[in-house]
Amino acid sequence: MTTVIEATALRKEFDVRVRVGRLRRQRRTVPAVDRIDLTVTRGEMVGYIGPNGAGKSTTLKMLTGVLTPTSGTVRVCGLDPVARRTRLAMRIGVVFGQRSQLWWDLPLRDSFELLRHIYRVPAARHAARLRRCRSLLDLDGFLDVPVRQLSLGQRMRGELTAALLHGPEVLFLDEPTIGLDVVSRQAVREFxxxxGRAGDTTLLLTTHDLADIERLCRRLVVIDHGRVVHDGTIEALHARYGSRRLVVVDLDAPSVDPPVVPGAPLHRVESDGRRLVYALETATAAELVARLSGLTALRDLSIVEPDIEDVVTRLYRTPTQLTR
Known part of the structure; x- marks a missing residue:
């Protein structure tokens, strides 16, 4: 498969001044990204996440040519992002949740037309892509509204369209759903x-909304303190950091002495002993239910799938261990 993003030992340092004593300040070098290796192939949708200050946005800025790496090598679409920034801009799309590429006082339609000329997109191709975005993102109701009058959700749908009208090979998204209402967030996710299903655009997504990751990305890269601590599937993340399914059992009568089930330790007791929550480790849900039904009267039960947010929180609390 064709590699579209390749970074090796990528590092970015910043000089900061810290207070030393009452009056003196001392310059200190701080690594924001610390020797990251990353390879992304054409058509992949990759979630790139980490806590605040982990280096997510810094990585994206190096991949798009905004920042120059301190050391290491990086290629996007076969180009050096800094040395070939203008050429690379014609082949990538970028959406930063806090920054706009639209003209504030112009109607959205006019911004799209200006971008067509900037990227030198043939009129027929531009019209076809715009029709697709209008349909999938429901743009028609505000195409003629000045950007400054759009809601945040409407503006973000416009930003996504603007990033895609020139047919980029790679789309970089930095917090694309931040601050959106439920309806707008769902529209962006579906789009x-x-x-992703079309398979002709590679997507690298950074977000704090893990529902975006679960909905969109099979591969998850987690960084902490500027280093990769996980690179693989969400399922592998669950397995690696001890994620477990929970079985919630409602009883007819309160349980004074909750049953012990091998391979499924009791996780917690709720509702004055009428609800027991077991964590599946080596036992299956069927084995747990069979065991419990022979020991006590069951009213209802449900299975709760592991929450990726809990898993990632647990990962952040674990001392950093590199995947390399």
Whole structure:
């Protein structure tokens, strides 16, 4: 498969001044990204996550040519992002949740037309892509509204369209759903999912909303303190950091002495002993239910799938261990 993003030992340092004593300040070098290796192939949808200050946005800025790496090598679409920044801009799309590429006082339609000329997109191709975005993102109701009058959700749908009208090979998204209401967030997710199913655009997504990752990305890269601590599937993340399914059992009567089930330790007791929550380790849900039904009267039960947010929180609390 064709590699579209390749970074090796990528590092970015910043000089900061810290207070030493009452009056003196001392310059200190701080690594924001610390020797990251990353390879992304054409058509992949990759979630790139980490806590605040982990180096996510710094990585994206190096991949798009905004920042120059301190050391290491990086290629995007076969180009050096800094040395070939103008050429690379014609082949990538970028959406930063806190920054706009639209003209504030112009109607959204006019911004799209200006971008067509900037990227030198043939009119027919531009019209076809715009029709697709209008349909999937429901743009028609505000195409003629000045950008400054759009809601945040409407503006973000416009930003996504603007990033895609020139047909980029790679789309970089930095917090694309930040601050959006439920309806707008769902519209953006469905659009990106449709984009991923088409398979002709590579997507690198950074976000604090892990529902975006679960909905869109099979591969998850987690960084902490500027280093990769996980690179693989979400399922592998669950397995690696001890994620477990929970079985919630409602009883007819309160349980004074909750049953012990091998391979499924009791996780917690709720509702004055009428609800027991077991964590599945080596036992299956069927084995647990069979065991419990022979020991006590069951009213209801449900299975709760592991929450990726809990898993990632547990990962952040674990001392950093490199995947390399």
């Amino acid at each position: 990106l999912a449709e984009l």
